[in-house]
Amino acid sequence: MLLGDDPTTPGARRRPLDARDLDAFQYLFFTGKGGVGKTSVSCAVATALADSGERVLLVTTDPASNLGDVFGQQVGRDPVPARDVPGLWLEEVDPVREAAAYRERVVGPYRGILPDDAIANIEEQLSGSCTVEIAAFDRFACLLADEDVASTYDHIVFDTAPTGHTLRMLELPSAWTSFLDENTTGTSCLGQLSGLGDRRTDYRRAMDVLKDESRCALVLVSRPQRLSLGEAARSARELGDFGIRTRMLVVNGCIEEPADETARAMAASQRDALDRLPEGLRDVERRWVPLRAFDVTGASSLRRLLSPVDAPSYEGGSAAVPASATDATQTVPSERAHAARPQLASLADLTSDLLARGVRVVLTMGKGGVGKTSVAVEVARRLAAAGERVRLTTTDPADHIAAFDLEGLEVSHIDEAAELARYKEEVLAKARETMGADDLAYVEEDLRSPCTQEIATFRAFARIVERADEETVVVDTAPTGHTLLLLGSAQSLAKQIEHTGGDVPQSVVDLLPRLRDPAQTQIVVVTLPEDTPVREATRLVADLDRARIPHGWWVVNQCLSLTQTSDPVLAARAAAEAPWVERARELSAGRLVGIPWDASGKVG
Numbered sequence: 001m002l003l004g005d006d007p008t009t010p011g012a013r014r015r016p017l018d019a020r021d022l023d024a025f026q027y028l029f030f031t032g033k034g035g036v037g038k039t040s041v042s043c044a045v046a047t048a049l050a051d052s053g054e055r056v057l058l059v060t061t062d063p064a065s066n067l068g069d070v071f072g073q074q075v076g077r078d079p080v081p082a083r084d085v086p087g088l089w090l091e092e093v094d095p096v097r098e099a100a101a102y103r104e105r106v107v108g109p110y111r112g113i114l115p116d117d118a119i120a121n122i123e124e125q126l127s128g129s130c131t132v133e134i135a136a137f138d139r140f141a142c143l144l145a146d147e148d149v150a151s152t153y154d155h156i157v158f159d160t161a162p163t164g165h166t167l168r169m170l171e172l173p174s175a176w177t178s179f180l181d182e183n184t185t186g187t188s189c190l191g192q193l194s195g196l197g198d199r200r201t202d203y204r205r206a207m208d209v210l211k212d213e214s215r216c217a218l219v220l221v222s223r224p225q226r227l228s229l230g231e232a233a234r235s236a237r238e239l240g241d242f243g244i245r246t247r248m249l250v251v252n253g254c255i256e257e258p259a260d261e262t263a264r265a266m267a268a269s270q271r272d273a274l275d276r277l278p279e280g281l282r283d284v285e286r287r288w289v290p291l292r293a294f295d296v297t298g299a300s301s302l303r304r305l306l307s308p309v310d311a312p313s314y315e316g317g318s319a320a321v322p323a324s325a326t327d328a329t330q331t332v333p334s335e336r337a338h339a340a341r342p343q344l345a346s347l348a349d350l351t352s353d354l355l356a357r358g359v360r361v362v363l364t365m366g367k368g369g370v371g372k373t374s375v376a377v378e379v380a381r382r383l384a385a386a387g388e389r390v391r392l393t394t395t396d397p398a399d400h401i402a403a404f405d406l407e408g409l410e411v412s413h414i415d416e417a418a419e420l421a422r423y424k425e426e427v428l429a430k431a432r433e434t435m436g437a438d439d440l441a442y443v444e445e446d447l448r449s450p451c452t453q454e455i456a457t458f459r460a461f462a463r464i465v466e467r468a469d470e471e472t473v474v475v476d477t478a479p480t481g482h483t484l485l486l487l488g489s490a491q492s493l494a495k496q497i498e499h500t501g502g503d504v505p506q507s508v509v510d511l512l513p514r515l516r517d518p519a520q521t522q523i524v525v526v527t528l529p530e531d532t533p534v535r536e537a538t539r540l541v542a543d544l545d546r547a548r549i550p551h552g553w554w555v556v557n558q559c560l561s562l563t564q565t566s567d568p569v570l571a572a573r574a575a576a577e578a579p580w581v582e583r584a585r586e587l588s589a590g591r592l593v594g595i596p597w598d599a600s601g602k603v604g
Helices: 038-051 067-071 095-110 116-125 129-145 147-152 164-170 178-182 188-211 226-240 261-275 299-305 334-338 347-357 372-385 416-432 437-447 450-469 480-488 490-499 506-515 531-546 568-576 578-587
Strands: 027-031 056-060 088-092 155-159 216-222 246-254 285-290 318-320 331-333 361-365 390-394 410-412 472-476 521-527 554-559 592-596
Touching: 027 038, 038 056, 038 067, 038 088, 038 155, 038 216, 038 246, 038 299, 067 088, 067 531, 095 116, 095 129, 129 155, 129 188, 188 216, 216 226, 226 246, 226 261, 261 568, 347 372, 347 521, 347 592, 361 372, 361 506, 372 390, 372 472, 372 521, 372 554, 390 450, 416 437, 416 450, 450 472, 450 506, 521 531, 531 578, 554 578, 568 578, 578 592
Parallel strands: 027 155, 027 216, 056 088, 056 155, 216 246, 246 285, 361 472, 361 521, 390 410, 390 472, 521 554, 554 592
Antiparallel strands: 318 331
């Protein structure tokens, strides 16, 4: 049995997650790597607290928000009662929409006063991903600072807490001094922060709440997997730098009673990951959530997620299989679990297509945790084996590529610290030629913002993609929201570089046209055969369409339905994959690769 005595904390015992463990806190923040189930866990905890008679507001600030999907109802910026859960209200903060409103709040007062080119300049300054983060935090801070909200609800549960990136932006000293009062156009983060000039009190209160351990609990959610736990430890470190302590680690998706070789391999992999728990998590209180046989959608399944329910039996029993994208309550006879394996293409088929078309830039995209890195590495290997000169790189700050066998591949690791230092020195050297001490001080302050890191990393990314003139470049991208903001703001980042005093390389100018050319670039959408990852992939392709970036092949990764598992829980989940595989087949127009589940999480 995987669970029980915790090998990393002598005398301690891991226990199943119980919402009562968190009942003492008014503010609960759930965060973690994409795809770990933080939305499911936060929704289940909020439901349990409401069932106990508490008044609960559940808010998501995730750009890939899906509360509406989980509860099967429309959810927006204004709280709405949850169906079938008395005492629970739901709110989705749409960061992109918030950013649009935020930009107008900054720009609006100057329309008709400043020339059109000046207005366009301000709007360009506010078009990047940093503005989206600031706008989301703006709403987040309002909820924390609103006394009426605090007095209305016993608990306010946030699906996704602010990141270290956001908090670093908001701690720029100039953001809260005379700079905001005097500057109307600004540069980089300082210009983007200008809309927060009248929010200083709200911001200070929000930070006070986040640091108040008597009222606030930060809960990290992770899968029992090495990379996922490593990301959780990094989040704990980053937030700890701001005095925000991690209260609890929830390990989601644990195998309880493995009943066949596949399940035993999964359990062993999970046990190994937990035995090697990162240093930053060893002293954190832990709870676990079992791997369930059902999709977590609807109030009934949310209640079952944290309940001590038995695993389904296949001997004369039934398996939970969603009949549609919104129905996870239908059942079918157990023999359906052993239906024919889906007929899907292979990575060999995908690679052959890339070679036949002469594609030189391949980007793997999808929700965090779906296996983009694994797919990128294997595609690069196959292209290299076919005789191509291949370069592999990543735009993901976590940079998991080093965890793989990369023999035979040219690998470019973007050293963020080195790129940042290089860019800062370039800008300052240019500024010193024309600026006095006061102006130079503002530039130095601006360069301390995390937006500068994004610009520096973006330039490095564009430089690597430029190598497609000579070799095939395979890019493992960061999680969906950040990647789309990065690609969508390619042109505005070029302007941003100009504003901060840096030179705009030709590689940056050429990047977006190259990405929009299907003869040069192939986007490979990676997903899992589950509800939320497929929904997120659906949103991803819609966003790619809006950005006029073409896409083609899909990969559905870690398919239990492509194994021969007979374990009750795994077989039920295998049967439940069918509608999501078919949905991916539709969206990819049949260009769909299937990869069987593997204990290592790697491909090939």
